[in-house]
Amino acid sequence: MEPSASARALPRRLLRDPIVVHALQTRSFDAVFAAAKAAGMSFNAIAGATGLKAERISLVARGESRITALDIIERIADGLRIPGAMLGLAARSWESDTDAEPQTAREDESMHRRELLRTSLAAGLTAAPLNHLTDVLARADHALAGAGPADLGRLEAATEQHSYGYGGRAPTDVLADLIADFADVVPLLQRSQPAAARIALTRIMGQLGGMAAVVLHDLGNRREADSWFATAARSAQESGDRTLHAWILARKAMVPLNFGAPHAAAALAEQARHIAGTRPTAAATLAAAVTARAYALAGRRDKADAALRDADHLAGKLPESERADTWFGHCEQKHHVHLSHALTALGETHRARESQAHALALSAPTSTLTRTLLRLDAATCQHRDGHTIDACHAATATLLDVPARYRTGLTRRRAVDLYRSIPADLRTTSAARSLADTLAA
Incomplete structure (x- = not known):
């Protein structure tokens, strides 16, 4: 947004005041407006600079109204000349006399955003970090409708680095870095771009956005x-x-798949298969594997078996370039992870255990999330084979063997599904109660 013609800068000393800086970071405009008035700036002056009504400024300053809309926040930033980074926004157009911001300024803004995200997300997916994620996404949707010279090499390298997954890092740390790099792409798409650069940037945005969605799914935040x-x-x-589009839809299908809506998951996965086509690609193989898992959970054995055969056929024909151990590749370990879940759901426990053993042998010790899910699949196989008490002990031990941050989201859902399948007469046993207590904690 262009700055208001009547823009009037917030007193510069306030931008160095720790209380105001914190208020800007948390978008607590009651404290910002109150500080501005105490510094000699009237509510009428703030209203004139931002285009808001003085009455609303007064209500916000008294804590009787809040400002959350992104367009209003941008008007405040532009009208009061508040640097975008201080509000979690992209650098504003008036922050530089030239179209291209100095590299150091961009790097400082990106680093500030990254650290703010990491700190906020580490404290949990509460309202404040979720608001920031929503703002970044809103600017992305706006940017996709228009777009400048871009350091495509750096962005492509960062995207490739992200594609190698968690690497033992906490999901919230990975999410913070993904969102920060995604946010760096947004202002580039808001400038005029050559066609080739825009295509490359939208592809990068799709990759980064898709990976961020995967992490959010793993953390259990479905919406x-x-x-x-x-x-x-x-x-x-x-x-x-089209391959990236198919991969995104296949991964999106895993949200309803893992959160109790297998029929919706199957529909999305089938759509991904249609877009991917029949050529042996990682995306086509993933889509077939997810389809098999969805139909298995939905009780459609015929369709699940057919999709499993297709997934195995495609996996066997994948060229080496498609077998990379990345989020976008489909390596042997990843294939067995999908087979483990599908075969466990079908009750084919012998074959499921074979896939679990293969996947565990191929998984790095740092693959905490994957290894935990495989161990929970193994516990479910014990339950299906009639060894429910042993299954409860195994599931409880699995959850207690990992840090607390790994007992949420997807892992908790998998363990909850196991507990819910336990017959009522066995839920009073000490093993079942121990599992229930661990899940409650």
């Missing part, structure tokens, strides 16, 4: 994951990359 997958899919479509 946010769906929103990020939607923007990622739109980005992939605009870039013309």
Whole structure:
């Protein structure tokens, strides 16, 4: 947004005041407006600079009204000349006399955003970090409708680095870095771009957005994951990359798959298979594997078996370039992870255990999330074979063997599904109660 013609800068000393800085970071405009008035800036002056009514400024300053809309926050930033980074926004157009910001300024803003995200997300997916994620996504959707010279090499390298997964890092740390790099792409798409650069940027946005959605899904935040997958899919479509589009839809199908809606998951996965086509690609193989898991959970054995055969056939024909151990590749370990879940759901415990053993042998010791899910699949196999008490002990031990941050989201859901399948007469046993207590904690 262009700054208001009547823009009037907030007194510069306030931008160095720790209380005001914190208020800006948390978008607590009651404290910002109150500090501005105490510094000699009237509510009428703030209203004139921002285009808001003086009455509303007064209500906000008294804590009787709040400002959360992104367009209003941008008007405040531009009208009062508050640097975008201080409000979690992209650098404003007036922050530089030239179209291109100095590299150091961009790096400082990106680093500030990254640290703010990491700190906020480490404290949990509460309202404040979720608001920031929503703002970044809103600017992305706006940017996809227009777009400048871009350091594509750096962005592509960062995207490739992210694709190698968690690497033993906490999901919240990975999410913070993904969102920060995603946010760096947004202002580039808001400038005029050559066609080739715009295609590359929208593809990068699709990749980063898709990976961020995967992490949000793993953390158990279904609604946010769906929103990020939607923007990622739109980005992939605009870039013309059908393989990326299919991968995003297949990963999106895993949200309803893992949160109790297998029929919806199957529909999404089938859509991904249609877009991917029959060529042996990682995306086509993933889509077939997810389809098999969805039909298995939905009790459609015929369709699950057919999809499993297709997944195995495609996996066997994948060229080496498609077998990379990344989020976008489909390596042997990843294939067995999908087979483990599908075969466990089908009750084919012998074959499921074979896939679990293969996947565990191929998983790095740092793959905490994957290894935990495989161990929970193994516990479910014990339950299906009639050894429910042993299954409860195994599931409880699995959850207690990992840090608390790994007992949420997807892992908790998998363990809850096991507990809910335990017959009522066995839920009074000490083993079942121990599992229930661990889940409650």
